[in-house]
Amino acid sequence: MIIVNEQEKVFHLNNGRISYLFYVMESGQLGHLYFGKALTQKGSYLHMVEKVHRPMTTYITEGDLYTSYEHLRQEYPCYGTSDYRYPAMEIQGGDGSRICKLEYQRYRIINGKKLLPGLPATYVEDESEASTVEIVMRDSKYALEVVFSYSIFRDFDAIARSVQLVNHGKEALLVNRAMSMSIDFPDAAFQSVQLSGAWARERYVHVRDLQPGITAVSSMRGNSSHQHNPFLALKRKNTTEQSGEAYGFSLIYSGNFLAQAEVDNYQVLRVMLGINPFGFQWKLDAAANFTTPEAVMVYSNAGLNGMSQQFHRLYQNRLVRGYWRDRERPVLINNWEATQFDYVEEDLIRFATKAKECDIELFVLDDGWFGARNDDKRGLGDWKANTQKLPNGIEGLSKRIEALGMKFGLWFEPEMVNKDSDFFRMHPDYIIATPERSVSHGRNQFVLDFSRREVVDAIYEQMYTLLSKAKISYIKWDMNRSISECYSKAYHSDQQGEIFHRYILGVYDLHERLIQAFPSLLIESCASGGGRFDAGMLYYAPQGWVSDDSDAIERLKIQYGTSLVYPLSCMGAHVSACPNEQVGRQTPLETRGNVAFTGAFGYELDLNKLSVNEIETVKKQVAFYKENRNFIAKSDFYRLCSPFETNFAAWEAVAPDGKRALVTVTRILSEINGPYRRLPLCGLLPEQQYHIKSQYLSYNAYGDELMQYGMILEDKSSGQIIDGSGGCQDFRSVLYEITAV
Numbered sequence: 171m172i173i174v175n176e177q178e179k180v181f182h183l184n185n186g187r188i189s190y191l192f193y194v195m196e197s198g199q200l201g202h203l204y205f206g207k208a209l210t211q212k213g214s215y216l217h218m219v220e221k222v223h224r225p226m227t228t229y230i231t232e233g234d235l236y237t238s239y240e241h242l243r244q245e246y247p248c249y250g251t252s253d254y255r256y257p258a259m260e261i262q263g264g265d266g267s268r269i270c271k272l273e274y275q276r277y278r279i280i281n282g283k284k285l286l287p288g289l290p291a292t293y294v295e296d297e298s299e300a301s302t303v304e305i306v307m308r309d310s311k312y313a314l315e316v317v318f319s320y321s322i323f324r325d326f327d328a329i330a331r332s333v334q335l336v337n338h339g340k341e342a343l344l345v346n347r348a349m350s351m352s353i354d355f356p357d358a359a360f361q362s363v364q365l366s367g368a369w370a371r372e373r374y375v376h377v378r379d380l381q382p383g384i385t386a387v388s389s390m391r392g393n394s395s396h397q398h399n400p401f402l403a404l405k406r407k408n409t410t411e412q413s414g415e416a417y418g419f420s421l422i423y424s425g426n427f428l429a430q431a432e433v434d435n436y437q438v439l440r441v442m443l444g445i446n447p448f449g450f451q452w453k454l455d456a457a458a459n460f461t462t463p464e465a466v467m468v469y470s471n472a473g474l475n476g477m478s479q480q481f482h483r484l485y486q487n488r489l490v491r492g493y494w495r496d497r498e499r500p501v502l503i504n505n506w507e508a509t510q511f512d513y514v515e516e517d518l519i520r521f522a523t524k525a526k527e528c529d530i531e532l533f534v535l536d537d538g539w540f541g542a543r544n545d546d547k548r549g550l551g552d553w554k555a556n557t558q559k560l561p562n563g564i565e566g567l568s569k570r571i572e573a574l575g576m577k578f579g580l581w582f583e584p585e586m587v588n589k590d591s592d593f594f595r596m597h598p599d600y601i602i603a604t605p606e607r608s609v610s611h612g613r614n615q616f617v618l619d620f621s622r623r624e625v626v627d628a629i630y631e632q633m634y635t636l637l638s639k640a641k642i643s644y645i646k647w648d649m650n651r652s653i654s655e656c657y658s659k660a661y662h663s664d665q666q667g668e669i670f671h672r673y674i675l676g677v678y679d680l681h682e683r684l685i686q687a688f689p690s691l692l693i694e695s696c697a698s699g700g701g702r703f704d705a706g707m708l709y710y711a712p713q714g715w716v717s718d719d720s721d722a723i724e725r726l727k728i729q730y731g732t733s734l735v736y737p738l739s740c741m742g743a744h745v746s747a748c749p750n751e752q753v754g755r756q757t758p759l760e761t762r763g764n765v766a767f768t769g770a771f772g773y774e775l776d777l778n779k780l781s782v783n784e785i786e787t788v789k790k791q792v793a794f795y796k797e798n799r800n801f802i803a804k805s806d807f808y809r810l811c812s813p814f815e816t817n818f819a820a821w822e823a824v825a826p827d828g829k830r831a832l833v834t835v836t837r838i839l840s841e842i843n844g845p846y847r848r849l850p851l852c853g854l855l856p857e858q859q860y861h862i863k864s865q866y867l868s869y870n871a872y873g874d875e876l877m878q879y880g881m882i883l884e885d886k887s888s889g890q891i892i893d894g895s896g897g898c899q900d901f902r903s904v905l906y907e908i909t910a911v
């Protein structure tokens with residue numbers, strides 16, 4: 171999959187569907203040639219290099235009026251010679267200078283793909299699944315070696331990149347900026363797509379036309395954030411969900427990031443993604459090395475949906491790992507929205523008993539079970555049961571839950587502490603705080619300094635003890651505030667720019683140690699809902715709580731946006747009580763179920779408060795999900811109708827062989843006397859006859875009709891979306907099962 175033209179020093183990564191080409195310039199820098207639909211391998215590609223004389227330009231060599239980095243498309247640019255755009259890397263030498271000149275040394279091809287030390291990354295199970303080329307570059311003044319690593323996958327239209335820096339010099343260097351990837355595209359006729367929002371409305375889809383200058387999203391909060399996701403896509407103006415070119419860039423990282431597109435004065439577009447240079451500076455001692463997180467670049471000519479499917483397949487199969495990757499996820503019930511902090515053991519047993527009656531498989535005890543945790547002002551850090559609430563401790567409670575025939579899960583917030591806790595009283599110096607400055611709190615809590623090994627050890631010990639003694643099958647790992655006053659007492663003044671990154675490395679380390687110690691433990695990540703919902707976390711936690719907003723209608727947008735990058739199997743989606751806790755909305759139980767089915771399904775309410783009829787519906791939902799969860803997790807996902815643009819949200823999960831599909835159609839507001847409506851489906855076999863069945867509907871049609879003409883949605887007599895319920899209600903949703911006859 172990697173072809174090297176030794177004479178021209180052109181590298182061609184090609185898996186038959188996508189191509190990525192770069193070359194070594196005469197000056198020794200790496201130049202970018204092409205990324206997109208596969209090109210057939212030819213003798214030469216250097217005619218693709220565009221190089222013309224431009225007025226008012228700075229040139230690299232005296233006498234040469236053509237060669238300027240400002241006008242050559244680069245692969246991993248450095249600032250300071252003749253390029254005035256934002257660089258991918260900036261190194262500060264002992265003399266204070268900030269110029270770096272990377273020159274090509276050699277390359278190496280590796281079958282398969284390497285893992286990154288201490289960082290999450292995509293992987294292979296067999297060497298034939300990917301090929302990697304490592305390009306070794308060198309700055310001779312600093313004796314700095316920089317290794318660019320590119321892996322192309324056989325089965326996914328994706329390339330993974332990372333960069334490693336090794337200081338072979340005698341003096342320490344300061345790394346002020348080291349992005350994970352950069353590409354100079356030959357034109358800028360794109361729109362950028364980002365996933366942005368806030369707490370309880372995470373990952374809304376925002377599209378903007380690129381203009382000269384910078385379009386960027388970033389985080390400087392210490393977590394990838396509710397506000398912006400570490401992801402950026404480029405699409406052509408006429409690209410739709412199902413057709414046209416789309417590029418996706420996703421960072422496998424959970425901390426501060428920057429995703430940036432810069433359009434220059436000649437319509438060259440530079441895209442880069444990596445650790446946010448703001449707040450970052452890494453001291454690279456002599457003989458030390460530094461590895462950037464991995465960036466994944468996807469190309470699709472089947473629209474945004476095609477791009478998403480590549481991310482889904484890659485992340486689900488070769489980023490998520492371990493015991494739970496291919497296993498069916500348990501249907502869970504979580505007590506948070508039902509009880510908050512207010513419960514005792516017997517309440518929980520009643521809660522779980524009713525859940526067992528509905529065939530729910532896992533009971534998750536949320537916040538409030540430990541220390542003096544009766545509200546959010548105290549207790550974090552003391553990971554021992556509150557025996558006033560739980561007289562038999564977690565051990566006793568977990569045994570009782572297992573005796574009911576359910577698995578037991580437990581909430582932790584490992585990275586945080588309340589000042590009112592034994593842990594803080596014992597270790598007041600373990601929090602992140604800047605000397606002689608006040609320390610801001612978030613939700614009355616403070617951030618433990620996970621850049622320090624002894625702090626991670628102290629939390630690991632507590633968690634390990636509990637997990638080894640009690641019967642805990644699952645943990646919900648929460649994180650409810652961002653970092654402020656970032657500083658670590660354990661590091662020297664010239665290393666304070668490392669703390670944000672070292673913190674995340676500490677979080678990854680704790681995850682890794684727990685996974686090694688308890689390989690079958692299922693971890694769900696959470697950060698006040700979706701505040702750290704990123705590809706980095708997926709390597710450790712195969713599912714994440716998508717948002718604290720559990721209202722089905724709000725979730726349409728949140729899950730729709732999330733699906734741009736992340737597979738269904740990782741989206742924690744629960745049916746919660748009505749009126750909904752966050753927005754006060756009343757929605758049908760069927761709608762809540764239908765919206766949650768396309769995720770890691772569960773409940774977030776007290777089933778004892780439901781009517782007999784509602785319990786029957788819950789039982790049916792649980793049975794339906796169990797029957798279909800394997801199919802849903804392994805299906806190809808299609809977004810059919812956007813809740814951002816229409817009064818409907820519709821999506822489809824199709825078996826990879828095209829023989830079966832589930833379609834969810836939710837109409838947001840009721841309408842009267844509306845137009846006829848058809849919904850063109852995707853991914854079916856054109857010649858195949860299918861049976862279409864919803865709660866009230868049953869007919870046959872062929873795949874080509876369903877994809878080209880569309881599935882008819884309206885009840886012709888009333889003009890309403892077909893749901894057989896008399897139609898005229900807000901927030902109705904219908905689930906259609908499409909099965910090959």
Ligand code: GLA
Nearest residue numbers: 506536537696697698699718
């Ligand atoms: C966060 C989580 C919720 C719940 C509470 C508990 O807000 O997102 O799901 O666990 O914490 O305090």
